[in-house]
Amino acid sequence: MIGTLIRRETLDNLMTFRFAAAVFIMLLLVVANTFVLITDYERRLASHNEAVKMHQRQLQEKITYSAGAVRVDRPPNPLSIFNVGFDKRLGNEVRISHGSVPSLWDANMHESANPFMDMFASMDIVFIFEVILSLLALIFAYNAFAGEYESGTLRLVLTHAIGRGEILVAKYISAMLCLIVPLLMSLLLATILLTTSASISLNNNDFLRIGGIIFTSIAYLSVFYLIGLLISAATRRTSTALMSSMFIWGFLVLVYPNVILTVTPRPEAPDALRTSAFNQIESIWDTFDRERKHYLATDDFPGEDWGYELKGWGSRGAYFLDNARTLSYTYRSTMDFEGFGEEDEPKMPHAQKHFGFLGAQTIDAADRTWLIRKPTLEEIFIQPANMERIWLKLSPVGLYDAATQAWAGTDLLGIRDFFHDARQYRQSVISYFYDNKVFESRQWFSGDKGAADWSGLPQFSFQRDDININAKRAIPDVCLLLMINVVLFIIIFLIFVKSEV
Amino acid sequence: MIWHIAKRELYDNLSSLRFALATVLLLGLMLTNAVVHLREHPERVQRYRDRVSQYQNHIASHAANSLYDLAQEGPGNLHKKPSDLRFCAEGGEAFMSDRAWAGHHRWSTDTLKSFWILTYPSATPNRDNVRPDVTKVDWGFVIGYVLSLIALLFTFDSISGEREHGTLRLTLANSIPRHTVLIGKFLGALISVNIPFILAVLVNLLVISTSSDVHLGAEAWGRLGIIFLIAVLYTCLFLALGLLVSARVQRSAVSLVILLLVWVVFVVFMPSTLVSIAGKSTPSGPTFDFSERSWKIHGELRDEYSPRRHKEAEGSIKRIQIDGAYVTKDAEQQERLHEERLNQRIAEVHQARTITRISPVTIVQNLIESFAGTGFERHLQFLENVRAYVREFRTFIVDTDSADPESLHIFGVRTGMSQEPVNREAIPKFEDTLNLSKDFNTATMELLLLMLFVLVLLSGAYLAFVRVEV
Numbered sequence: 001m002i003g004t005l006i007r008r009e010t011l012d013n014l015m016t017f018r019f020a021a022a023v024f025i026m027l028l029l030v031v032a033n034t035f036v037l038i039t040d041y042e043r044r045l046a047s048h049n050e051a052v053k054m055h056q057r058q059l060q061e062k063i064t065y066s067a068g069a070v071r072v073d074r075p076p077n078p079l080s081i082f083n084v085g086f087d088k089r090l091g092n093e094v095r096i097s098h099g100s101v102p103s104l105w106d107a108n109m110h111e112s113a114n115p116f117m118d119m120f121a122s123m124d125i126v127f128i129f130e131v132i133l134s135l136l137a138l139i140f141a142y143n144a145f146a147g148e149y150e151s152g153t154l155r156l157v158l159t160h161a162i163g164r165g166e167i168l169v170a171k172y173i174s175a176m177l178c179l180i181v182p183l184l185m186s187l188l189l190a191t192i193l194l195t196t197s198a199s200i201s202l203n204n205n206d207f208l209r210i211g212g213i214i215f216t217s218i219a220y221l222s223v224f225y226l227i228g229l230l231i232s233a234a235t236r237r238t239s240t241a242l243m244s245s246m247f248i249w250g251f252l253v254l255v256y257p258n259v260i261l262t263v264t265p266r267p268e269a270p271d272a273l274r275t276s277a278f279n280q281i282e283s284i285w286d287t288f289d290r291e292r293k294h295y296l297a298t299d300d301f302p303g304e305d306w307g308y309e310l311k312g313w314g315s316r317g318a319y320f321l322d323n324a325r326t327l328s329y330t331y332r333s334t335m336d337f338e339g340f341g342e343e344d345e346p347k348m349p350h351a352q353k354h355f356g357f358l359g360a361q362t363i364d365a366a367d368r369t370w371l372i373r374k375p376t377l378e379e380i381f382i383q384p385a386n387m388e389r390i391w392l393k394l395s396p397v398g399l400y401d402a403a404t405q406a407w408a409g410t411d412l413l414g415i416r417d418f419f420h421d422a423r424q425y426r427q428s429v430i431s432y433f434y435d436n437k438v439f440e441s442r443q444w445f446s447g448d449k450g451a452a453d454w455s456g457l458p459q460f461s462f463q464r465d466d467i468n469i470n471a472k473r474a475i476p477d478v479c480l481l482l483m484i485n486v487v488l489f490i491i492i493f494l495i496f497v498k499s500e501v
Numbered sequence: 502m503i504w505h506i507a508k509r510e511l512y513d514n515l516s517s518l519r520f521a522l523a524t525v526l527l528l529g530l531m532l533t534n535a536v537v538h539l540r541e542h543p544e545r546v547q548r549y550r551d552r553v554s555q556y557q558n559h560i561a562s563h564a565a566n567s568l569y570d571l572a573q574e575g576p577g578n579l580h581k582k583p584s585d586l587r588f589c590a591e592g593g594e595a596f597m598s599d600r601a602w603a604g605h606h607r608w609s610t611d612t613l614k615s616f617w618i619l620t621y622p623s624a625t626p627n628r629d630n631v632r633p634d635v636t637k638v639d640w641g642f643v644i645g646y647v648l649s650l651i652a653l654l655f656t657f658d659s660i661s662g663e664r665e666h667g668t669l670r671l672t673l674a675n676s677i678p679r680h681t682v683l684i685g686k687f688l689g690a691l692i693s694v695n696i697p698f699i700l701a702v703l704v705n706l707l708v709i710s711t712s713s714d715v716h717l718g719a720e721a722w723g724r725l726g727i728i729f730l731i732a733v734l735y736t737c738l739f740l741a742l743g744l745l746v747s748a749r750v751q752r753s754a755v756s757l758v759i760l761l762l763v764w765v766v767f768v769v770f771m772p773s774t775l776v777s778i779a780g781k782s783t784p785s786g787p788t789f790d791f792s793e794r795s796w797k798i799h800g801e802l803r804d805e806y807s808p809r810r811h812k813e814a815e816g817s818i819k820r821i822q823i824d825g826a827y828v829t830k831d832a833e834q835q836e837r838l839h840e841e842r843l844n845q846r847i848a849e850v851h852q853a854r855t856i857t858r859i860s861p862v863t864i865v866q867n868l869i870e871s872f873a874g875t876g877f878e879r880h881l882q883f884l885e886n887v888r889a890y891v892r893e894f895r896t897f898i899v900d901t902d903s904a905d906p907e908s909l910h911i912f913g914v915r916t917g918m919s920q921e922p923v924n925r926e927a928i929p930k931f932e933d934t935l936n937l938s939k940d941f942n943t944a945t946m947e948l949l950l951l952m953l954f955v956l957v958l959l960s961g962a963y964l965a966f967v968r969v970e971v
Contacts, residue, residue, distance in 0.1 A: 017755045025762045029770060036777045054790065089627045089634070105629045111790040114846045115623035119593025119877070120853060121636070123773035131769055141760055240518055242757065246654055247522040255530065258636045262537045326629065385631045392633055412631055468596055 002166045005157075009174035013140065022136045022428065023182045028188035029128050034193045037081040037124065042122070042199045044076040044088070051093060051110045059454050063447030065438050066355070067336035070096040070429060072460045073110075074418045077410050078200045082213050083126040083401070085410030089118075094275055096460075097330070098430055099362045099369035102422045104415070105377060107325035125190060126404045130215050130397055133183065134172075134224040134253055138245040140175050143212025145496070146241040155501045166496050172229070172489075179221055187214055205467040212407040212474060219481040220400040224249075226488035233495045256395045264391055274327065277376040281329045281369050288331065295357055306358075308351040310344050310431040312337035312446065327373050331362055334444035352440050359439030363430060379380040396484060399477045406474035409464050413473055415488040421462050428458045502677055503685045510689025513653065518860055520693060523651045527701035530643050530842065535708035537638070538588035543714040545583045552580045552600075559604075561925045568905070568919040571928070572898045575604035575617025579890065582933040584874035585721050588709065589728055590866065591637035592876025598624040601887040603894075607799070607835065613824060614817075616832040616913060620839045621884070621893050641869045645734045645862040648698060649739045649768060653688050653760045656743025658753035660966065665753060683744065683966045687959075690740050695733065702729065730742045731872070735865045739764075741958035748965040771860035779853035780880045795838055802831055821909065821917045828913030843884075850877060861954055864947050871944045878943050883933055890931045894969045897929055 013019055055071040062068035080087035091107025100106065110117070148154035157167060191210060194200055202210075220447045228245055235241045296304045303309060307316050314392040315339035322329040340348075392398035403412035433439060434455070514520050559577040563570045581599040598621065605620040636642055663669035672682060706725070709715055717725075743760060750756040789797070806827040813820035854877065857863040870876030902908050902919045911917030 012651070018758050021758050021762055025766070029766070033770070036774055040777045058793070085777075086631070089630070091628045107628065109625060109628055114849050115625050116596060116846050116877070117853070118625075118627055119596040119850075120776040120857075121665045123777070125769070128770065131765060135761060135765065139761070143754075242754075243517075243519045243522065243654065246650075246761075247519070247526065250526065250647065250650055254650075255526065258638055258642065259530065259533055261633070261635050262638060263533060320771045381629075381631055385633065388633055427652055 001160075001162055002170050005162070005167060005170035006174045009171055010177055013175055014180040018136075018139050019178055022139075022179070026132060026136075026182040026186040027189065029132065030125060030190050031193070033123065033125065033128060034081065034190045038193060038197050039202070041076060041078060041081055042197070045199055046113050047110055048073055048075050048092070050112065055093070062454075063338065063443075063451035064334075064336050065433075065441070065444045065452045066334045068452060068454065070403050070457070072096055072422055072425060072462075074107075074415075075462060077408065077464065078202065079209055079408035080124065080192070080410050081194065082124060082210070083404040083408045083410055084124040085405040085408065086412055086415045087410040088122055090415050094419065096422060096426045096429055097332070098359060098366065098426070098433065099332060100328060100330040100366050101373075102419060102426060103373070103377065104419050105381070106328055107419070116417070124214070125187075126401065129183070129220070130400060130434055131253055132351055133179075133221045134218065134397070135249060136182075137179060137224035138219050138228040138249050138279070140179060141225050142241045142245045143238045144171050144175065144229055145232040146238045147237055149236045149501070160501055165493060167494055168496055172225070175225060176218075178221060179225065180218060183217060183221065184214070186220060187217075190415050199267055208467045209407050209409070209470055212471065212478075216400060216403045216407065216474070216478050216481065219478060219485060220396060222485050223396045223481060223488065226485060226492060229493050230488060230495070235500065236499075245308055252395050253397055254464055257392060257397055260391050260394070261388055262480075264388075265499065267387040270307065273376060274324070277372055277431050278324050278327055278329075279427075280372050282322075282325060284372075285322075285329050285331065288361055289320075291361060292358065294356065299350065299354065306333065306354070307335060308347045308354065310335075310337065310340060310351060310445075312340040312344060314338050314446075314450075316445075327376060329369055330366065333358065337446040337448065339448040340446065348442065351445065352442060355444050356437075356440035357403065359433070359444075382412070384423055393477070393480070396481065399481050399484075403459060403474045403477035406477065407470055409470055411473065414465070414470075417465055418462050422460070425458070425460045432456065503681050503688065506672075506677075506685025507684060507689040507692065510659070510686055511693050514689070514693035515696075519651075520697065523654075524697035524700065526647060527643065527697045528653070528704060530638055530647060531701035531705035532708065534638050534640065535705045538709060539712050539715065541781055542583070542585075542587060545587070547579060549583055549923050550600075552578065556580065559931070560928055560930075564923040564925045564928055566922065568898065568901055568923050569915050570906075570920060571923055572902075572918060573614055573616055575619075575916075576890075576894055576931065577604045578602055579887050579931045580933065581880075582935070583654070584879070584935065585715065585717055586724055586873035587639075587727075587875055588705075589640040589725070589873035590875050591639045591641070591871040592866075592870040592873070592879070594875050595626050597625055597877070597880045598622050601884065603887070603891055607795075609908035611829060611912070616828050618839065620834050620835040620836075621843045634734070639865040640728065640873075643701075644735060644869065645866050646768060647735060648694070648732065649862065650764060651697075652690075652694050652736050652739035653743050653764055655694050656740050657747055657757045657760050659686050659690060659744060660747040660969070661750055661753045661756045662747075664751070664969075679967050680963060683748075683963060687737075687740060687744060687962075690743075691733075691737065694736055694740070698732070698736075715900055724874070728869050731865060731868050731951075732949070734955060735861065738861055738951065738955045741955060741962050745958055745962040745965055748962060748969050751947065760787075767860050768862045772857050772863050775856045775859065776853045779849075779856045779903070791838075791842065795835060798834055799831060802827070802834065816916070817969060818909070821911050821914050825917050827913040832913075847881070858947070858950065861951065862952050864954075868944055868947050868951070871947075879935070882936065886933055887931070889927065893929045897927075901927075 051073050055073065059068050059070060071093050074091075076092075077087050091109055093110060094102045094107040096102055144153070148157075158164070183341060187210075191207075195202060227248065228241075231244050231248065232241045235244060284436065292306070296306060299310060306318060314335070316333075316335040316337075318331070318333035320329070320331050389398075389402065393402060402411070406413070408414075409417075438444060442449050556577050556579065559574075560571070563574045579601045579824065582828075587594070601619060601621055603619045604617045606617065607615045658665075663672070673679065685708065710717055742763070746759050746763075747753075747756045750759065805822065810820065810823050810827065813823060854863075854867070858867075865874070867878075871878045898912075901923060902910055902912075905919035905921055907921075908919035909917045
């Protein structure tokens with residue numbers, strides 16, 4: 001019996017104009033946007049490759065170690081086509097230096113990026129689904145019960161020996177079948193377009209991630225279909241159901257995500273926290289500075305000049321660099337000489353010894369700074385943002401967005417993985433420097449006896465996380481979506497069972 | 502007769518569910534907008550005032566030293582004045598810098614100091630912003646997205662619904678021309694959509710103008726009036742679209758599906774999709790970053806001048822002249838470099854904005870921005886003001902220097918210029934201004950485009966309705 005019901009409902013839905021419109025609009029939007037998004041991704045990838053090459057070249061051109069700036073670049077994520085998340089927004093190059101531990105707040109944007117273009121909203125496939133799927137689900141649902149109440153066919157169906165639960169299940173299954181068709185068709189086309197693009201190579205894990213996105217999309221679709229069913233069962237009139245659905249859609253999709261954060265108080269970490277952390281960091285570097293001066297005053301070489309009065313051809317500079325907002329503090333000393341006169345030769349061993357001492361001290365100070373900086377940054381920047389994210393998750397749209405970001409790896413955690421890798425890379429660069437006695441070498445500050453050899457430096461490569469980690473991050477939100485589904489279903493069942501026909 | 506029909510439509514709508522929901526939605530949004538504006542605007546104005554006084558102190562301290570100091574240091578940071586009507590349109594202000602820096606230094610040697618140049622620092626609020634990304638709820642959002650959706654929900658069944666009920670046949674059985682019916686329906690819907698909107702706008706303005714922190718001048722009220730008229734025009738566009746589809750389609754449900762999909766495509770997706778198309782392609786060949794390019798040009802100039810400089814004796818007039826030429830030429834070159842980069846970026850944004858004009862929501866948001874004095878056009882106006890001021894400042898330096906008989910009138914070097922302190926009152930002060938007539942020029946094209954859209958859709962609705970079979 002339930003089979004007959006499902007077949008009837010499915011046929012009813014398939015023959016309607018709205019089904020044709022749904023298929024047409026989904027295919028049109030998704031295909032058109034995938035094309036645009038792929039070109040956009042290719043452009044970003046090209047700009048990334050340019051930047052990598054440029055940083056390589058800039059490094060190779062430096063003849064001394066102290067003048068070279070090792071920079072690593074964050075490649076664009078191919079799955080940002082599905083949900084762009086933070087992929088375009090946050091900084092995509094960061095400097096690896098022994099004097100500071102790199103973090104998200106030290107990152108820069110590539111030079112080629114136009115900062116004005118940020119004022120235009122960027123878009124992705126999940127955004128299309130967010131808007132269109134919810135709208136279509138409501139359009140399919142508004143007259144499911146209300147229409148049958150009005151036309152009296154529900155009474156006719158109930159005269160048969162059939163449970164109300166079965167009718168509900170049949171309606172749900174058939175409508176979901178019809179809604180999933182355009183969803184899967186458009187996603188399939190999008191994936192085909194992705195695989196045919198030469199610049200995008202997807203591995204098995206990526207396909208699993210796309211699978212996760214598809215599953216989350218179906219859960220999201222189902223939530224909105226059930227919301228529509230609930231309205232339809234509760235209002236009993238098609239025109240009222242339609243108007244209520246449309247306004248609820250407008251509220252959930254258009255209004256709530258944009259308004260809620262301005263209405264709720266902005267969670268701010270107290271300024272005192274930042275100030276006290278910054279003071280601690282300052283004192284670390286004050287101690288560092290004292291020790292540095294102490295060394296210069298007490299070593300074998302007379303005078304306190306950190307450059308050991310070397311008079312060569314080139315430039316030198318030493319300065320502290322701090323930013324109270326992001327709590328960064330570092331000491332940079334660069335000495336970039338091409339050659340020296342005869343009289344400088346006896347000073348060399350002293351200078352080399354000094355730079356060896358300075359390198360170790362700087363690394364130590366930077367590591368201690370990071371110990372204070374890391375928890376404070378977490379508290380100042382990450383925790384308020386997470387609070388805001390929880391507010392957004394009160395709407396299914398927010399849940400869907402968060403879950404798909406986690407699948408795609410463009411969420412905050414996914415981006416922070418890169419900086420985690422960058423920190424590890426800094427460690428390996430430092431151990432390379434130690435192993436090869438780079439700080440004590442003459443090449444640290446002078447290129448006259450052979451230039452700095454950058455070829456032995458460990459290579460940086462950023463591997464996105466395993467699919468398991470993506471899943472672990474996405475599952476809570478997906479589960480919440482599924483739970484909303486179950487709760488809505490039970491409510492509809494109760495209303496429908498108790499309703500008089 | 503038109504009024505009779507309009508009145509009937511209006512009464513029908515007033516008691517409907519959609520009217521109540523629309524009122525609640527619009528009131529809520531506009532109230533939020535007002536409260537947020539009252540929270541943020543006083544801080545913004547205060548910050549601007551503080552910065553302006555910083556700028557004036559900066560100028561005064563250098564003017565007290567000597568004309569050379571003032572000419573070498575430059576006027577410093579020039580700040581953009583925040584608009585009082587920021588609540589009407591946010592206009593991506595966060596992504597545009599609120600200052601231009603007329604005092605950028607690059608190098609100094611034992612004897613020479615580089616002259617200041619005008620640079621355009623860019624605002625990158627997103628680079629380390631980990632907060633979730635949301636659209637600001639301003640008038641532009643309420644009008645562009647919410648009001649247009651409401652307009653469609655009010656008209657999707659105005660003709661097809663009557664046809665379904667058979668009342669259309671009844672109406673047309675009377676001796677009323679069809680266009681009268683159409684215009685009556687249009688006016689009825691226009692009034693019923695505008696009642697909640699006007700209500701919401703009034704509440705919004707009431708809250709804002711009763712606060713003592715925010716002052717709206719006569720000009721601001723004029724601008725608000727124009728923005729309101731633009732909103733009405735924009736509503737007409739969607740009402741006409743609703744009538745058109747409603748007249749062509751037999752059933753209301755189909756009409757709604759079509760209208761919603763058209764709305765979603767044109768209003769929600771078009772703007773952001775088209776922007777991505779307009780992005781630039783990356784250049785081929787080796788890339789140099791900006792500072793590298795800047796130093797390269799500087800290096801070339803130095804190599805050109807240094808042999809000539811060292812030929813002359815220290816302190817001779819000839820040496821001062823060469824030094825002066827070196828410094829001024831360097832400043833000119835570097836400023837041109839910054840200017841070029843800015844122009845390139847602006848051209849890119851212009852291209853993107855031209856393409857997105859296909860979408861009515863972008864047109865209306867651009868219009869609201871230009872009348873609210875925010876957004877990109879306003880930023881260009883600010884840059885124009887900055888350049889005009891910089892010219893004025895440089896002329897002032899030249900004039901003051903030529904008035905000093907002891908000066909050698911050679912710019913760029915301390916010994917070549919006047920050493921007298923400058924009267925701080927005489928120095929031109931930068932004051933950022935908003936100019937309505939300038940705004941209107943940029944806006945006219947978009948206004949005409951919007952009107953064109955409305956006319957086309959209205960005549961389409963008329964044709965569709967005249968030919969309809971009842």
